[in-house]
Amino acid sequence: MNDHIARWNSASKCFDLANVGIERRYGKYKRELFTKCQGKVLLVAAGTGLDFPYFPEGLEITAIDFSPKMVEKAREKMGGYSGKLEVVEADVMSLDFPGKSFDTVATSCTFCSVPDPVKGLKEIYRVLKPHGRLLMFEHVRAGAMPLGAMMDIMTPLFRKFGPEINRRTGENVRKAGFTITREYNVYLDMVKLFEAVRP
Ligand SMILES: C[S@@+](CC[C@H](N)C(=O)[O-])C[C@H]1O[C@@H](n2cnc3c(N)ncnc32)[C@H](O)[C@@H]1O
Structure with a gap:
């Protein structure tokens, strides 16, 4: 098991408790965003499943995370979703799904921690x-x-515990080939909603 996975396995133990404030503050933004999900949905980096309640009912969702301990916790929350939901252990950097198989990909607080x-x-x-x-x-x-x-100076310290705080995610989304259709600042220009489309 690599260090990244080990770190998130360990974080899974107190993840829900540590995120109470974040969910209270930002949950409404996630809900507003995930209401836009349509068709077959891939939820990338489900963590312990805290985001499941933000999805509209009746969707077909495949949720992934590369940490087996996160997957275990997320599976405990699966039953609360009224729709089709499966939780699978997978690394977003190397997915087994065939090309062009999802209508929507949803994700929250993920690209601060994906290694590449x-x-x-x-x-x-x-x-x-x-x-x-x-x-x-x-x-x-x-x-x-x-x-x-x-944030650049503090990133090596944060990296020891989990996320990197200086990711240029908008630029990365464009580098991957997407067109960003909406970029909304939730808090200053540090917490954002991005909506992007595969042309
Ligand atoms: C900050 S947590 C966010 C979890 C969840 N999205 C939430 O907001 O409650 C980051 C998650 O990303 C997962 N993760 C990081 N890199 C990943 C990768 N390459 N593939 C899949 N999951 C990854 C971690 O295991 C962890 O569960």
Whole structure:
């Protein structure tokens, strides 16, 4: 098992408790975003399944995470979703799904921690159908000085515990081939909603 997976396995133990404040503050934004899901949905990096209640009823959702311990916890919450939901252990950087198989990919607080974000986003592009949508809730590097520079300095410290705080996720989404159709600042320019389409 690699270090990244081991770190998230360990984080799974107190993940729900540690995220109470985040869900309370940002849950409504995730719900607003995930309401836009249509058809066959891939939820990337389900974590412990805290995002399941934000999805509209009746969808067909495949949720993945590369941490077996996160998958275990997410499976405990599966029953609360009224629709088709399966949770699968998988790495977004190397997916087994055939190309063009999903209508929507949804994800939250993920591309701060995927080891090679562009590789992961290219895999998402591959498995999305043409005109399929990518819906993301993400924290990113601040554009303004000195905040952005401070985030660069602090990133090696944060990396020891989990996420990187200076990811340029918008740029990465474009590098993977997507067209961003909406970028909404939830908190300053550090917590954002992205909506993107595979042309
Ligand atoms: C900050 S947590 C977010 C979990 C969930 N989306 C939420 O907001 O509650 C990041 C998650 O990304 C998962 N992850 C990181 N890199 C991954 C990868 N390459 N493939 C699949 N899951 C990954 C971790 O295991 C962890 O569960």
